[in-house]
Amino acid sequence: MSQFEKVSLFVLRLSLGWLYFYAGISKILNPEWTSAGYLKGTKTFAFGYQWMLDPSILPFVDMLNEWGLALLGISLLAGFLIKISAYAGSALMGLYYLAAMDFPYPNSHAFIVDEHIVYIVALLVLAAFNTGEIWGMDGWLANRNKMTKRG
Numbered sequence: 001m002s003q004f005e006k007v008s009l010f011v012l013r014l015s016l017g018w019l020y021f022y023a024g025i026s027k028i029l030n031p032e033w034t035s036a037g038y039l040k041g042t043k044t045f046a047f048g049y050q051w052m053l054d055p056s057i058l059p060f061v062d063m064l065n066e067w068g069l070a071l072l073g074i075s076l077l078a079g080f081l082i083k084i085s086a087y088a089g090s091a092l093m094g095l096y097y098l099a100a101m102d103f104p105y106p107n108s109h110a111f112i113v114d115e116h117i118v119y120i121v122a123l124l125v126l127a128a129f130n131t132g133e134i135w136g137m138d139g140w141l142a143n144r145n146k147m148t149k150r151g
Contacts, residue, residue: 006135024065042099100116
């Protein structure tokens with residue numbers, strides 16, 4: 001892999017990491033935030049989301065949302081457990097996409113493909129190229145394990 005490719009993937013990983021971390025931490029730090037408004041706005045697949053509005057379930061859904069985004073961001077920023085995080089983040093983005101979908105319009109400025117689909121593709125690229133091994137904890141741990149096995 002060329003240096004330009006490594007830098008490009010590293011910058012993609014960091015920028016997505018910051019995007020997800022900030023999205024999560026801003027929700028965690030805002031005691032008024034809830035996913036209820038987003039869930040109430042579901043159209044095409046409303047039947048799959050309305051049950052989450054139950055008062056006994058919504059706090060758990062909110063916590064998963066907040067911490068899922070924040071931890072995904074931390075994972076990407078640190079380059080740690082990238083494959084697992086990328087797949088989990090792709091699933092989360094898929095859930096957001098389906099919740100927003102008013103088929104075939106995921107939002108007012110998109111037709112079938114919106115930013116959630118782009119995020120899914122970007123996360124899968126990060127997983128495919130194992131970008132945690134490019135200036136990340138995954139690479140550091142892999143190198144450390146190689147040295148331990150030699151010794």
